[in-house]
Amino acid sequence: MSISVRNINKRFGSFQALNDVSLDIPSGELVALLGPSGSGKTTLLRVIAGLESPLPGGSILFQDEEVKERSAHDRQVGFVFQHYALFHHMSVFENVAFGLRVQPRGIRPSRKEISDRVRSLLALVQLEAFANHYPRQLSGGQRQRIALARALAVEPTVLLLDEPFGALDAKVRIELRRWLRRLHDEIHITSVFVTHDQEEALEVSDRVVVMNHGRVEQVGTPEEVYNHPANPFVYHFLGAVNHFAARVENGRAFVAGAELPAPEFAGRAAAAAVGYVRPHEIEIIRQSGEGAAIPALVRMTNGAGPMARIDLERIEDGEAIEVVLSRERFEELELRAGETVYLVPRRLRLFADDAQSLAQPATV
């Protein structure tokens, strides 16, 4: 079932948590709401679930059906909380059965059906053996799987997960998110999960919604948002990045003492810009080629792990730069701390800072 959010606003006191947010989530997709804390991602999720009521105006549609005025218990959403929110006084079995047991008598399944449904859900989350345990006897990862089974028991139209892996340790988190991805491929329920971890969002989801300051900054597949970030915020948020103060003029960019081609600015007047390069998109060479490279000083190298990491310092202004190289290239170069090398950005992403356009007139 698709979800459409239209012009939703939410305010906590004087804090604008959601600022005219509109968003379309296609049926059957697994979508990540990604953003720093305070970006409004959890608020948006809770508004969709009916746990938070937005300001008047706007609408929330589940498959073209307005649900904004419906309370949480009428929306048929499955909600999974960061801290599981399991019922401590109930066994695992009773936790999963809860949503079925509270259904009105007319539509409530029989005892036998409830028992069968719970057993099959416990099998789905691979915890059949724990039916008679209590939540406190389970590990964090197990509890979150039970919370998921409990949410799925009522056959929700959409599944909403609020930082579902946030309370788990690193290894369990990775296992569980891959497991969630496989589960989603099996059951294909429209799912939205909130995360502040870009790696998690990029790895698991079909589509990433990047949020900041109560607004949606960009929506796209993981490849789109990573490779074609719409703005500096998205670029920054999705992974490590080096940034340079730059000047663009008529198809050329002047960055830290180097002159590089910038075809997207062809025919534009001189302007201040910010350039972004990811650490693995920089080539290190020993010889400068006609000013097309940025001179830098090697400060430290770290060859542990599948990729080598090199910390450098720009000679021009002493700013730090991080470069990631393949092992082969790293061993071939034999870099030593203190030596001077030249950096060639393979992919430089420039964002013109229009507010600070240089006063200098164009010289075309």
Add this chain to the structure above:
Amino acid sequence: MKVGHMKIAFRRPSVLPGFGVTLGFTLFYLSLIVLLPLMALAMRTSDLTWSAFVEIVTAPRVVAAFRLSFGTSLVAATINTVFGFIVAWVLVRYPFPGRRLVDAMVDLPFAMPTAVSGIALTTLFVGNGWIGRWLEPLGIQVAFTWLGIVMALILIGLPFVVRAVQPALEDLEIEMEEAAASLGARRSQTFVRVILPSVAPALLTGFAMAFARSLGEYGSVIFIAGNLPMKTEIVPLLIVSNLEQYNYPGATAIALVMLLTSFVFLLFINGLQWWTRRHRMKGIS
């Protein structure tokens, strides 16, 4: 060998040493303050022959007093459990102006001399009192009946329930209620299936404390009860009047029965608490 093994069983290494000293102190203190007087009580009773003892405690006047004391205490503790829960709920859940003041007022029955509360209640509920004058025409007489005793016991028992339930309600995760709602539970279902079971142990504690306190209450009750033998005479009063007549064996015999019955009651409530808490304690240890 055996001793060494025992030590390992219940003495875990901890940052703060002093298990031996504190346990010793606890046992000594409890013996001095609690056990010694109770021993004396039992000793005094042993002056009586068994048949004399039975005769005293099965006298119709004594049985009536027991029935009244336990009956009114049960009723008052039950009422307190319901309304104490509501008071605690309001104090925990809703920030309203003057909440701290109301919160402090809950403790007043703790602090007030019980005789003062007794006299105050009597003044309210007698035939021409502020409340009594409206109830009397309806045929409801509170002062000098068992209803009056219940009123007094409700007053002094309320803080026990509120103070027992408050922390449990504060610890209740709002998320559990949200989870219940998102699973389709209506508010009443969330309350009955999620909130109530979660605070049940605390409610039982509050009930037990209010009940125990009510059983022993003397000061506030004697003013409003009227103290008619067979009708509105509570056990503590019976004990005092026996003492005033220098009938020490009679007083101690009644007291001993009172003590044993209360003990059984509290043991039962404790068992119930253990039973409701059992699940959540699993896995923690």
